[in-house]
Amino acid sequence: MRWIEVEPSGPLSGSVKIPGSKNSSLALLAAACMAEGPVILQGIPNILDIRVIEGIAQEIGISIHRTETGEVVVDSSGLQSTDLSLEKTSAFRSSYYFVGALLARTGKVKIGYPGGDNFVSRPIDQHHKVMSALGAKVHLYDSYYVVEADKLTGNTIFFDTITCGATINALLAAVLAEGTTMLHNAARDPEVVDTANLLNQMGAKIRGAGTDTIRIEGVKRLNGCTYAVIPDRLLAGAFLMAAGMTKGVVTVDDVIPEHLASCLAKLKEIGLIIETKEKSITAYGDVRLRPTRIRTGMYPSFATDLQQPLTALLLLATGRSIITDKIFPERFNHVPQLRRMGAHIELKKGSAFIQGGAPLQGNFVHASDVRAGTSLIMAGLVAEGKTTIAGVEHIERGNEDMIGLFQRLGARISLHEGGALRSADGANEQAFGV
Numbered sequence: 001m002r003w004i005e006v007e008p009s010g011p012l013s014g015s016v017k018i019p020g021s022k023n024s025s026l027a028l029l030a031a032a033c034m035a036e037g038p039v040i041l042q043g044i045p046n047i048l049d050i051r052v053i054e055g056i057a058q059e060i061g062i063s064i065h066r067t068e069t070g071e072v073v074v075d076s077s078g079l080q081s082t083d084l085s086l087e088k089t090s091a092f093r094s095s096y097y098f099v100g101a102l103l104a105r106t107g108k109v110k111i112g113y114p115g116g117d118n119f120v121s122r123p124i125d126q127h128h129k130v131m132s133a134l135g136a137k138v139h140l141y142d143s144y145y146v147v148e149a150d151k152l153t154g155n156t157i158f159f160d161t162i163t164c165g166a167t168i169n170a171l172l173a174a175v176l177a178e179g180t181t182m183l184h185n186a187a188r189d190p191e192v193v194d195t196a197n198l199l200n201q202m203g204a205k206i207r208g209a210g211t212d213t214i215r216i217e218g219v220k221r222l223n224g225c226t227y228a229v230i231p232d233r234l235l236a237g238a239f240l241m242a243a244g245m246t247k248g249v250v251t252v253d254d255v256i257p258e259h260l261a262s263c264l265a266k267l268k269e270i271g272l273i274i275e276t277k278e279k280s281i282t283a284y285g286d287v288r289l290r291p292t293r294i295r296t297g298m299y300p301s302f303a304t305d306l307q308q309p310l311t312a313l314l315l316l317a318t319g320r321s322i323i324t325d326k327i328f329p330e331r332f333n334h335v336p337q338l339r340r341m342g343a344h345i346e347l348k349k350g351s352a353f354i355q356g357g358a359p360l361q362g363n364f365v366h367a368s369d370v371r372a373g374t375s376l377i378m379a380g381l382v383a384e385g386k387t388t389i390a391g392v393e394h395i396e397r398g399n400e401d402m403i404g405l406f407q408r409l410g411a412r413i414s415l416h417e418g419g420a421l422r423s424a425d426g427a428n429e430q431a432f433g434v
């Protein structure tokens, strides 16, 4: 049993170097599996999801290893099979990228349904629509699915909804398809652009990534190269919010400020003072926080992955705030846990109604997903007494050294390991699970 303890920490202060983006890294690793030569990826975070991918790859003859200097080298020259471990592919969300990446190379992929953060139903119909449009057949079974194709042929695809994952999967599948693929209503996320940039460096012909219309001309093969992943905009946003939470001054270094534009605009509206330089952002949090109304949306709107840390921040803004998650309307697993700490939040039809200003008290809480964990850590920084957070594996799934980064800013936070974790009333961890 492992858990995190957080104690009241006073104003956070200092700077943190933001690691590479988890969501981009997951796509880049799949893309790298398509090259005929080795691909060297820089900045890939050492997180649980990535280690699962390393395991999946190893079982099918693809070597993914981390050098002493932290680069990740992907060599798929030994690829023998695309019958992927069902258990491992169901252990994280974006295993579906292996379909786009490996289908063109071998004609058949057998894979488990995506796992990952299970805050709501997360359909993958648009992924299947892409593969079918390119000429593949998708067979769905109880615990896995199989996608097969004699060959992939370019096509025109209109996404029914804007999806980052299916847009990336379409890039992966279409770059080796014969002819031209047009993607309409495509996601514009930085992770889509990052994947397209790597694929282009490997020899692909993709134009328009970052807009809602992407054109892909199929090529015959992809080559090895060296490429650096973009920084994690979601982690950066959470640290800036933590400055507001603790009335501190936090600088996030090595970031791309435009990736955080909607987040920064909202933080300024709430009252934070934000200073932006070419590759860093500083948040000054010793201000009066104002309540707000926010709806999440696809990039460049306010990210659904930032609404959980924002919920924590708004607990300190006296008055009523409303957060509506338009992307995943039921993604509020953090709310019952924050309530255990004294938060006044009501949930109604995809919105959280937050009555800010109530004092928070430390308690035993459970992180049910990556971002829920961040919001609980943030609440723990300002709650009275100790906050004990279970579900550490969810936090580690998406964040490298989250605890170390918070500690560098002066947070009183630590990781513990031992027997069964028991709350004061004797109940074990299950008692405060979701």
Ligand SMILES: CC(=O)N[C@H]1[C@@H](OP(=O)(O)OP(=O)(O)OC[C@H]2O[C@@H](n3ccc(=O)[nH]c3=O)[C@H](O)[C@@H]2O)O[C@H](CO)[C@@H](O)[C@@H]1O
Binding pocket: 023, 024, 026, 093, 094, 121, 122, 123, 124, 125, 126, 127, 128, 161, 162, 163, 164, 165, 166, 187, 191, 298, 303, 304, 305, 326, 327, 328
């Ligand atoms: C590994 C990764 O990058 N994860 C991110 C990615 O997830 P993921 O790529 O799974 O999310 P999508 O961008 O695909 O989802 C956007 C919306 O499209 C819907 N949809 C998606 C696919 C599909 O086939 N059918 C469908 O209806 C979803 O239910 C959601 O409402 O983007 C999400 C939205 O920014 C983030 O919260 C996740 O952190």
Ligand SMILES: C=C(OP(=O)(O)O)C(=O)O
Binding pocket: 023, 092, 093, 094, 115, 116, 117, 118, 305, 370, 371, 398
């Ligand atoms: C939802 C997330 O991740 P995944 O899509 O990998 O489950 C996330 O990073 O917040």
